[in-house]
Amino acid sequence: MSAPDSFETSPAPRISDLARARPADYLDGLNPEQRAAVEATEGPVLVLAGAGTGKTRVLTTRLAHILATGRAKPWELLAVTFTNKAAREMRERIAHIIGPQAEGLRWLGTFHSIAAQILRRHAELVGLKSNYTILDTDDQERLIKQVLEAENVDAKRWPAKHLAGLIDQWKNRGWTPDRLPAGEGAGFANNRGQALYRIYQDRLRVLNACDFGDLLLHNLTLFQGHPDVLAEYHERFRYLLVDEYQDTNVAQYLWLRLLAQKRQNVCCVGDDDQSIYGWRGAEVDNILRFERDFPGAKVIRLERNYRSTSHILGAASGLIAANKGRLGKTLWTEAPGGEKVIVRGVWDGEAESRLVADEIERAVRGSADAPKRRYKDIAILVRASFQMRAFEERFVLLQIPHKVIGGPRFFERAEIRDAHAYLRLIQSEDDDLAFERIVNTPKRGIGDTTVQKLLQIARLNGVPVVAAAREVVRTDELAARTRTALSNFLRDLDRWRAQAGALPHPRLMEQVLEESGYTDALRLEKSPTAQTRLENLKELVQSMGAFETLEAYLEHVSLVLDLERESGDDSVQIMTLHQAKGLEFPLVFLPGWEEGVFPSQRSIDETGEKGLEEERRLAYVGITRAREEARISFAANRQVYGRWTSQLPSRFVDELPLAHVEASSETGYYGGGPGMQQHGSRWDESPSFGAGYSSPGWKRAQERSYRGSHPGRQQVIEGEGRLVAVSEPSSSAYRRGDRVFHMKFGYGAVTAVDGNKLTVAFDKAGEKKVIDSFVEKA
DNA sequence: CGTGCTCACCTTTTT
DNA sequence: GGTGAGCACG
Numbered sequence: 191m192s193a194p195d196s197f198e199t200s201p202a203p204r205i206s207d208l209a210r211a212r213p214a215d216y217l218d219g220l221n222p223e224q225r226a227a228v229e230a231t232e233g234p235v236l237v238l239a240g241a242g243t244g245k246t247r248v249l250t251t252r253l254a255h256i257l258a259t260g261r262a263k264p265w266e267l268l269a270v271t272f273t274n275k276a277a278r279e280m281r282e283r284i285a286h287i288i289g290p291q292a293e294g295l296r297w298l299g300t301f302h303s304i305a306a307q308i309l310r311r312h313a314e315l316v317g318l319k320s321n322y323t324i325l326d327t328d329d330q331e332r333l334i335k336q337v338l339e340a341e342n343v344d345a346k347r348w349p350a351k352h353l354a355g356l357i358d359q360w361k362n363r364g365w366t367p368d369r370l371p372a373g374e375g376a377g378f379a380n381n382r383g384q385a386l387y388r389i390y391q392d393r394l395r396v397l398n399a400c401d402f403g404d405l406l407l408h409n410l411t412l413f414q415g416h417p418d419v420l421a422e423y424h425e426r427f428r429y430l431l432v433d434e435y436q437d438t439n440v441a442q443y444l445w446l447r448l449l450a451q452k453r454q455n456v457c458c459v460g461d462d463d464q465s466i467y468g469w470r471g472a473e474v475d476n477i478l479r480f481e482r483d484f485p486g487a488k489v490i491r492l493e494r495n496y497r498s499t500s501h502i503l504g505a506a507s508g509l510i511a512a513n514k515g516r517l518g519k520t521l522w523t524e525a526p527g528g529e530k531v532i533v534r535g536v537w538d539g540e541a542e543s544r545l546v547a548d549e550i551e552r553a554v555r556g557s558a559d560a561p562k563r564r565y566k567d568i569a570i571l572v573r574a575s576f577q578m579r580a581f582e583e584r585f586v587l588l589q590i591p592h593k594v595i596g597g598p599r600f601f602e603r604a605e606i607r608d609a610h611a612y613l614r615l616i617q618s619e620d621d622d623l624a625f626e627r628i629v630n631t632p633k634r635g636i637g638d639t640t641v642q643k644l645l646q647i648a649r650l651n652g653v654p655v656v657a658a659a660r661e662v663v664r665t666d667e668l669a670a671r672t673r674t675a676l677s678n679f680l681r682d683l684d685r686w687r688a689q690a691g692a693l694p695h696p697r698l699m700e701q702v703l704e705e706s707g708y709t710d711a712l713r714l715e716k717s718p719t720a721q722t723r724l725e726n727l728k729e730l731v732q733s734m735g736a737f738e739t740l741e742a743y744l745e746h747v748s749l750v751l752d753l754e755r756e757s758g759d760d761s762v763q764i765m766t767l768h769q770a771k772g773l774e775f776p777l778v779f780l781p782g783w784e785e786g787v788f789p790s791q792r793s794i795d796e797t798g799e800k801g802l803e804e805e806r807r808l809a810y811v812g813i814t815r816a817r818e819e820a821r822i823s824f825a826a827n828r829q830v831y832g833r834w835t836s837q838l839p840s841r842f843v844d845e846l847p848l849a850h851v852e853a854s855s856e857t858g859y860y861g862g863g864p865g866m867q868q869h870g871s872r873w874d875e876s877p878s879f880g881a882g883y884s885s886p887g888w889k890r891a892q893e894r895s896y897r898g899s900h901p902g903r904q905q906v907i908e909g910e911g912r913l914v915a916v917s918e919p920s921s922s923a924y925r926r927g928d929r930v931f932h933m934k935f936g937y938g939a940v941t942a943v944d945g946n947k948l949t950v951a952f953d954k955a956g957e958k959k960v961i962d963s964f965v966e967k968a
Numbered sequence: 969c970g971t972g973c974t975c976a977c978c979t980t981t982t983t
Numbered sequence: 984g985g986t987g988a989g990c991a992c993g
Binding site for chain 1: 969982
């Protein structure tokens with residue numbers, strides 16, 4: 191049943207390659223624990239690698255060691271990571287040690303990409319064809335919506351998103367519809383959860399499609415139902431290696447255990463203190479019970495930290511000590527104390543961003559007793575993305591180069607997904623989801639009712655919707671205009687399909703985008719976002735060129751490809767704590783340490799003590815990102831969802847060991863000062879801040895001051911001649927990604943002061959202006 | 969069928 | 984406070 195073993199043809203190692211991998215080279219400079227972790231190749235090994243202890247180095251050296259000592263060929267190693275980025279990095283670093291032999295590491299990749307490869311070879315055994323499509327979350331949700339509609343489930347009371355979430359969780363735990371524990375689906379649509387899950391799985395099979403969770407789930411079904419197939423992989427994979435083991439979910443864990451069960455040569459590397467993905471199914475328990483699952487396992491602790499100063503390490507260690515249920519590590523360093531971790535209370539969110547921005551400017555300028563920083567040495571790590579905005583705006587104002595990490599990624603953007611849907615439909619007429627997505631994009635007069643009708647006919651006859659459409663256009667079931675539109679669309683589709691073989695696929699893509707009217711529709715829009723989208727499509731066409739065939743491209747897109755954003759430039763990075771995992775910076779800002787914000791109230795509400803501990807690990811991850819300086823801040827007042835709220839400092843602030851921390855407050859509030867009222871920690875229960883702030887006058891002033899300072903809270907401009915930065919709404923838009931800031935800024939000197947109104951003179955044109963929105967420039 | 973309005977939503981994210 | 988989804992209306 192299996193496909194031919196074409197993958198055994200990886201290049202054999204050449205003598206010159208092996209010669210490069212002299213043990214003396216790659217083992218040099220490892221400390222005793224690291225070396226032990228590299229050399230313990232046989233039997234189960236758990237490497238507990240604390241933050242900054244050289245984990246990646248150990249991982250890559252271990253693989254290189256196994257190869258260099260001839261224990262296995264590159265294609266006999268299974269090495270799994272969570273992200274493509276991690277996989278790429280590992281491959282590069284191994285290549286650095288052992289040279290081109292690393293090309294043969296055929297089974298180094300993410301859980302999903304490896305599972306997808308295995309599934310391609312045995313798809314028939316689980317009721318799929320080997321050319322199955324991989325659906326992303328968007329497609330998945332739309333399919334579930336269809337199922338709900340077909341089953342007459344009230345989509346208002348029982349949103350598709352909710353069921354999608356449930357199914358995801360179930361799949362994360364390795365539960366097929368048959369194996370769903372009783373009562374699991376009870377909460378959804380009057381006990382119909384399980385039935386709907388089953389129907390959804392059937393639909394996927396009909397569409398010859400998988401969602402992300404299925405990739406692993408089908409692997410489990412495959413291995414459990416076909417011992418011969420499993421045995422084949424036992425034979426193949428001589429050594430297993432898993433990165434970020436603390437983040438594995440149950441399905442991944444079961445998958446690993448099945449694969450490792452025969453040879454037991456499995457090495458898992460992780461840190462229970464850095465487990466921050468519990469909310470998406472990660473089970474810290476997997477790491478806690480490793481020794482039970484693999485009797486005789488060797489546990490190696492990497493505890494020497496090479497990254498941070500001892501004050502930073504001390505602060506982080508003290509904080510994480512408050513968690514129960516740890517495996518326990520004692521990190522140490524020979525690095526000097528450095529600066530203590532600075533904790534500061536400020537008046538409000540705006541003061542916080544001002545403080546951070548000022549300190550960044552100072553750090554970049556450097557001083558006698560402080561090193562001169564580059565912008566890229568600095569990161570701002572927030573709990574949630576809504577906190578990013580304040581910093582972004584401040585940085586725009588002060589012209590501090592910065593980069594917001596995250597946001598919709600290239601291949602998740604609507605226009606890219608539309609383009610892919612065209613390709614998918616050209617490639618396979620069975621792709622109903624692709625049809626649905628683009629049949630009326632751009633608008634060609636085939637509305638929702640028509641599409642629904644087609645879907646219904648298709649379902650009744652058990653045929654793909656394109657086939658149904660072909661039939662329908664021959665009848666007079668549709669209004670004449672709709673029918674013409676539909677048959678034109680089908681005609682276009684046929685033409686593109688005919689060209690698909692003859693044309694290089696980037697050319698095909700261009701042609702489809704032109705002839706479908708997609709680019710024309712965008713050009714007509716004239717908005718800056720439409721411009722961006724056109725550029726994205728150009729980028730797409732370019733990226734396609736790197737692939738031999740359309741099939742290869744589409745396969746890659748769904749699992750592996752993410753366009754590397756240029757990262758080399760010198761700018762401050764703004765990102766979430768989750769995104770910061772695995773990174774490090776000389777100077778790290780950790781704003782928003784307020785009860786309810788961080789730790790997140792929702793996390794505590796939903797998962798209680800467990801959630802709180804995960805939040806604490808997040809705090810630990812945050813602090814340990816810093817090499818030299820960490821600066822924590824919290825605000826006494828903060829706008830959350832447009833409402834002013836009073837805040838209490840995070841409990842994490844109090845858990846920091848005093849010996850490693852220096853605390854101060856501008857508000858007199860830290861420790862209980864003026865302006866505070868005791869109240870519940872939930873921000874939406876908080877009394878609104880002073881009355882003046884909710885008055886219409888305030889609101890108007892705020893609108894007028896557009897992204898500028900608080901009128902009531904601005905720094906006092908003492909006199910004339912001060913230099914200020916000015917912002918105001920303007921027609922010249924400043925664009926960052928998809929977001930547009932209507933903002934113009936510049937520096938001017940104050941010539942007159944009247945309350946909050948300043949008259950400012952600008953050097954260049956001799957221009958004078960009265961403004962009510964400004965920031966003082968130091 | 970397309971547009972404008974109201975209303976609920978509002979952590980973290982990879983594949 | 985901002986936004987996207989869903990509904991009523993033209």
